[in-house]
Amino acid sequence: MTLRIAVCVKYVPDATGDRGFADDLTVDRDEVDGLLSELDEYAVEQALRISEESDDAEVTVITVGPDDAKDALRKALSMGADKAVHVNDDDIHGSDVIGTSAIVAKALEKTGFDLVICGMASTDGTMGVLPALLAERLNLPQVTLLSEVSVEGELVKGRRDGDAATELLEAPLPAVVSVTDQSGEARYPSFKGIMAAKKKPVEELDLDDLGIDADEVGLAGSWTQVGEVTARPPRTAGTIVTDEGDGGKQLAAFLSSQKFI
């Protein structure tokens, strides 16, 4: 039986660019180049490793995002994923995480899977909750924030390095997994991989295909509302001194003036 692995990836504005907001207070996706969220490369990598270890596996990457989100799918395909699903609909614009999770969950159900792998968090929203919401919606165990993951027979196992403890976890398939950036360096696409990716299938879906009403999602369907966005005032320029033998003493004087010592 083929092990069907679905990897959820997000297309995000480049964190090293000058990220900002559009007039409707959603993320401005025009000013800054987008890319596959770097933290989702780790999810693709683990899917490929599990697939390589297995006799028969198929890796599908899924994204919900605008036209350009195709770039994120291409990158994942060029790393070695087999096929892609792109959910794209103007009515999705401005969805909050509850709405987004409804769309991703439906896309997963339509695609079919035995294992879902997500990144630990997106690099723009950084909520780190979509995998838990998928587990809730799909009524599956969540095995999340793993720094190590493996599939053994019908079980998925992993190590979660939490705040206060390290936990070893396991759950039967199907399950929803998320992996951290400690799970293993992601591979670079090879030239061959990039060429092959051009021929791999990308299925296009809209809200109709998923049986989702437009007013359940998007900005209007969101259960959270952004009221106000303000650029943080630039920090007032600090004092910079060059150490000429007494840098530590000068720093001590500053810390003392601020009552830290």
Place this chain on the structure above:
Amino acid sequence: MAEILVLVDHADGAVRKPALELLTLARRLGEPSAVVLGAGEAAASIAATAGEYGAATVYVADGAEFADQLVVPKVDALTQIAQDKGVAAVLVTSSGEGKEVAARVALRLGSGLITDAVELEAGDSGPVATQSVFAASYQVKSTVSHGVPVITVKPNSAAPEAAPAAGTVENVTVAFTGNAAKVVSRTPRVSTGRPELTESAIVVSGGRGVGAAEGFGVVEKLADSLGAAVGASRAAVDAGWYPHSNQVGQTGKQVSPQLYVAAGISGAIQHRAGMQTSKTIVAVNKDPEAPIFDLVDYGVVGDLFAVLPQLTDEIGAR
């Protein structure tokens, strides 16, 4: 008065500081009540502390499920209490697990979710949360427009203030739903004796400039002289010089101390995402062009191996 439900995070039988911050913030929104889950024998003393910080009622639930299964038992308990008591908002600490619990509770309650708030105020139509986004370059104010607001709040977002309330314990029997990952084993992190990174008032961090694992000695000595927690950049963690649990940044801990000291750290955007909301920022770096100097209140251009020990000595001499 509106009941504001606070999930009390605890470790080793004691309340963690962010829970006291939540109880303090909850008082701005209504009357706090606390939820204490899986605390065993320690539940009574945890409940007493919650009472001291303003909880009128403390809901206590216990069972092996809380330790044996991931996330879901806490979701079951919190959802059940929120529904039974008809609360006006649910507050949870922003940690990896806290956010996952909050998200599933929000979905079950049919509510909107806001994560990583750094400030909470009462508004005309429910709590107004402030988030600090895009590596703290923007401040966003949001509200939940559907259902009972579920909000996670970052540690160090408020100073805990005692405000004694009844703290009446009410035991709750939770109907567990199952379908969770099994926790096969749990190894508590060995305490270093230093303050918890996310909770500490002062953090001293070292980066690639520290040069080797042994180099962290000067960072630790300075931290100890200040009673501070020790942090590290990802470059230092990836090199194996310091544990990942101490990493500060986008994929590590997000800290917001009164004072952040960055030694041998260049100030990459992903590092800034974890420390830019610190009140006072100080850096020691031998490169005058290092981007970290754009953030600092005070910077020393120099060799950290000269500056840090001298600073530590000065502090010792005071």
